[in-house]
Structures are given as C-alpha cells and as structure tokens.
Amino acid sequence: MGMASxxxxxxxxxxxxxxxxxxxxxxxxTCAGCGxxxxxxxxxxxxxxxxxxxxxxGCIEVTSTQYPYTAWGVPYIHVAFENAAAVASGIExxxxxxxxxxxxxxxxxxxxxxxxxxxxxxxxxxxxxxxERGHGVLYVLYDNEAYMNTGIQRSGxxxxxxxxxxxxxxxxxxxKVQSKKDIMSIVIAHHIPYAxxxxxxxxxxxxxxxxxxxxxxxxxxxxxxxxxPCPPGWRIDDSKTVEIARLAVETGVFPLFEWDHGKFxxxxxxxxxxxKSKRKPLINYLKPQGRFAHLKEEEIKAxxxxxxxxxDYLTRLLKAFG
Amino acid sequence: xxxxxxxxxxxxxxxxTEPQNSVKNKTGSWRTQRPVIDQDxxxxxxxxxxxxxxxxxxxLNKPYVTKSGRKYxxxxxxNYDYCKGCGICANECPVKAIKMVPEVVQQ
Numbered sequence: 001m002g003m004a005s006x007x008x009x010x011x012x013x014x015x016x017x018x019x020x021x022x023x024x025x026x027x028x029x030t031c032a033g034c035g036x037x038x039x040x041x042x043x044x045x046x047x048x049x050x051x052x053x054x055x056x057x058g059c060i061e062v063t064s065t066q067y068p069y070t071a072w073g074v075p076y077i078h079v080a081f082e083n084a085a086a087v088a089s090g091i092e093x094x095x096x097x098x099x100x101x102x103x104x105x106x107x108x109x110x111x112x113x114x115x116x117x118x119x120x121x122x123x124x125x126x127x128x129x130x131x132e133r134g135h136g137v138l139y140v141l142y143d144n145e146a147y148m149n150t151g152i153q154r155s156g157x158x159x160x161x162x163x164x165x166x167x168x169x170x171x172x173x174x175x176k177v178q179s180k181k182d183i184m185s186i187v188i189a190h191h192i193p194y195a196x197x198x199x200x201x202x203x204x205x206x207x208x209x210x211x212x213x214x215x216x217x218x219x220x221x222x223x224x225x226x227x228x229p230c231p232p233g234w235r236i237d238d239s240k241t242v243e244i245a246r247l248a249v250e251t252g253v254f255p256l257f258e259w260d261h262g263k264f265x266x267x268x269x270x271x272x273x274x275x276k277s278k279r280k281p282l283i284n285y286l287k288p289q290g291r292f293a294h295l296k297e298e299e300i301k302a303x304x305x306x307x308x309x310x311x312d313y314l315t316r317l318l319k320a321f322g
Numbered sequence: 323x324x325x326x327x328x329x330x331x332x333x334x335x336x337x338x339t340e341p342q343n344s345v346k347n348k349t350g351s352w353r354t355q356r357p358v359i360d361q362d363x364x365x366x367x368x369x370x371x372x373x374x375x376x377x378x379x380x381x382l383n384k385p386y387v388t389k390s391g392r393k394y395x396x397x398x399x400x401n402y403d404y405c406k407g408c409g410i411c412a413n414e415c416p417v418k419a420i421k422m423v424p425e426v427v428q429q
C-alpha cells in the first residue's frame with residue numbers, strides 16, 4: 001500500500017497551476033483579512049467539487065451559513081461543536097454501504113473541517129474515535145489559536161503567554177499559563193497514513209498536501225493542521241494575516257512537516273530550520289501581535305526555549321523516522 | 323436581505339438549495355479603505371488573487387497595454403461588491419502596485 005501511494009503525481013508546481021474555480025464565497029461574513037476563510041478557499045480549490053464538507057461549530061460555520069445564505073459551493077453539513085469527526089465517519093460509511101449495495105456509485109470524498117476549539121478541546125473524542133476506526137476522511141484543523149467568534153477565549157491550541165479574554169494579563173498571570181497542545185503527535189500516535197502541517201502563507205505546499213491527503217483516504221484517515229491567523233483575536237492589522245503566518249514558519253514557531261506512511265519529513269522552508277541560525281529571531285513574530293505586547297524579556301526567552309525544545313523533539317523524530 | 327419566506331416555502335430541514343448564494347450578500351459595504359491597482363505597475367504575478375480571503379479579486383482575460391508598451395493578456399481587478407478592504411493584497415504585492423485609499427462618505 002505504501003508503495004502505491006508513493007507514486008509521483010503531477011501536483012501544483014507554480015502559482016499558475018492553481019485552479020481558477022472558487023467553491024467558497026464571496027459574501028461570507030468572515031472578518032476583513034480572515035485567515036481561516038483563506039484556508040478554506042485554498043483547500044477547496046485543491047480538493048475540487050467532488051467533496052462533502054462536514055463542519056464543526058466555529059468561526060467558519062457561523063460566518064459561512066447565515067440563513068438563508070450559504071457560502072459553500074460543495075455539499076455541506078453542520079451538526080454540533082463536538083461531533084464533526086463522528087458525522088464525517090457516518091457519511092463515509094454510508095457512501096461505502098450505498099456503493100457496496102449498488103444503490104449509488106459515489107466517489108465523493110469527505111472532509112471534516114474544525115477550528116482549534118472544535119479539535120483540541122471539544123471535538124477531541126470524536127476525532128480520536130474516527131482515527132481509531134480508520135474512516136477514510138480528511139480532517140482539517142484550521143488553527144487560529146483561540147475561540148474567536150465568541151470573543152477570544154483561550155483554547156488548547158492557544159500558545160503560552162498569549163493574551164485572550166479568559167487568559168488576561170496582569171502582574172501575576174501573564175496571559176495563558178499552559179503551553180499549546182501538540183496535536184500532531186496525538187494524531188500521529190493513531191498511526192494513520194497521512195498527517196501534515198500547512199500554512200496559508202504557503203498555499204502551494206498547502207494544496208499539494210490536501211491532494212496527497214485525499215489520495216491516502218482509501219487506506220485510512222488523513223489529518224491536516226492549517227495555521228490561520230486571526231486579525232481581531234491576535235490584535236494585528238487586517239493586512240498582516242499572511243505576513244504573520246509566514247513569520248510563524250520562518251521563526252520556527254509553526255514548522256511545516258508531514259507524516260507520510262510512517263516517514264517523517266520537514267518541508268521547505270522548515271527543512272532548513274533544524275539549524276537554529278537559519279530561523280528568524282522569534283521577536284519578529286511576536287512584536288507585531290498585540291496579544292504578545294505585554295511580554296518581558298525573560299518571558300520571550302521562555303517562549304524561545306519552548307520553540308527550541310519543540311525543534312529538538314522534531315529533530316529526534318527526523319532521526320528516528322526520516 | 324431578500325424577503326423572508328414563510329415556513330411552507332422553506333425546504334424541509336431549512337436546507338439551502340442554492341450553492342454559494344452568499345453572493346447576494348454584498349460585503350463591500352464594510353470597507354473603510356479601498357485597494358486600487360495601478361495597472362501599469364502590475365506585473366500580473368497573481369499573488370493578490372491568491373491571497374484574497376473573500377475572494378474579491380477578479381482574474382479577467384482582458385488585454386492591457388501599459389504606458390511603456392508592455393502587452394498583457396490578463397487584467398486583475400478588484401470586485402468592490404465584496405472587498406472588505408483588509409489590505410492583504412496591498413501588503414503582499416511584490417511590486418507595490420496596489421494602494422489603499424480611504425473610502426469617502428458621499429454626502
């Protein structure tokens with residue numbers, strides 16, 4: 001199985017290979033400069049029209065489905081916050097059963113889409129169940145690092161020291177106390193065929209990963225962790241969404257990598273960042289963001305140590321599974 | 323907003339049967355500043371189109387000859403019906419051919 005999916009396919013190589021078709025928006029109610037909105041646009045361009053999207057409650061759900069309007073150009077269902085993976089499992093199983101009984105001949109792929117709240121916290125149990133049962137579903141996590149549409153509450157995906165309305169900044173508490181949950185390691189521990197991180201600042205990499213993940217679905221589940229900044233929640237200018245996402249990769253805060261059939265691989269430009277001197281200084285990423293405006297020098301050092309620690313972990317993964 | 327339908331006119335379950343009918347929702351009214359593309363400076367690299375979250379940048383098969391005599395088969399134009407004025411296009415443009423201009427309230 002591993003060899004078959006390792007075949008070289010012609011993917012998206014340049015910006016001109018990106019399909020012109022739009023399957024999301026315009027007219028959706030996402031804020032100006034929304035990172036997740038851009039992520040969904042890119043994902044659907046790569047996936048094409050033959051998909052069914054299952055959406056958890058979250059920013060994208062409330063902004064794209066304001067009754068009587070929908071921003072979706074593909075079949076779409078929303079049920080609840082916690083069960084996007086469970087609903088997606090059911091749809092995948094139903095398609096299989098209908099095909100087997102000769103009632104349908106459907107080739108539609110199922111994409112579950114949830115934010116960091118719907119994945120790290122509320123949807124974790126459904127996600128783990130889906131991965132364990134081995135449903136051929138692509139689960140996409142768009143990570144804007146807090147519950148944004150309800151008013152910026154911290155989630156398991158919020159990084160340490162980040163200001164949110166439920167991790168306020170004072171003299172004793174300095175933003176979020178805990179560190180960001182390592183969701184990729186949790187997902188990889190389910191031994192699924194394909195899992196990857198991607199960023200809206202690197203759309204060609206993101207779209208190729210979507211296609212790779214969809215190709216792997218006949219073997220089992222696939223998972224994509226997409227980094228998508230939120231201007232109101234991160235206290236950045238609307239025009240800086242993509243710039244901040246790029247800086248997150250360049251400073252090593254959000255490394256691009258993939259777990260492909262038991263092999264671990266760092267993707268450009270993160271493949272150069274094992275060497276710390278090739279990463280941009282962390283301050284470049286922190287300074288433009290209001291949610292980190294309170295950080296003192298020793299707190300920036302502590303954050304840097306955390307980033308270095310994660311890179312140390314990735315380097316060991318690379319040695320073991322590269 | 324279109325006229326509200328009665329419950330007998332709504333499909334069972336309240337399904338929306340028309341894909342992408344959000345195009346009826348003109349979000350361009352949110353804008354406080356508008357991007358303006360300098361067509362002579364634009365190199366048709368497609369980057370603004372790629373990074374627009376709406377999408378509100380149109381890729382048109384419209385030929386254009388620049389003042390310096392350069393011919394292009396493509397033209398990128400802003401769709402002001404939907405552009406929310408975030409300015410990502412102006413920020414990402416590698417040749418700074420997009421300027422953000424304040425919207426003026428018409429009296």
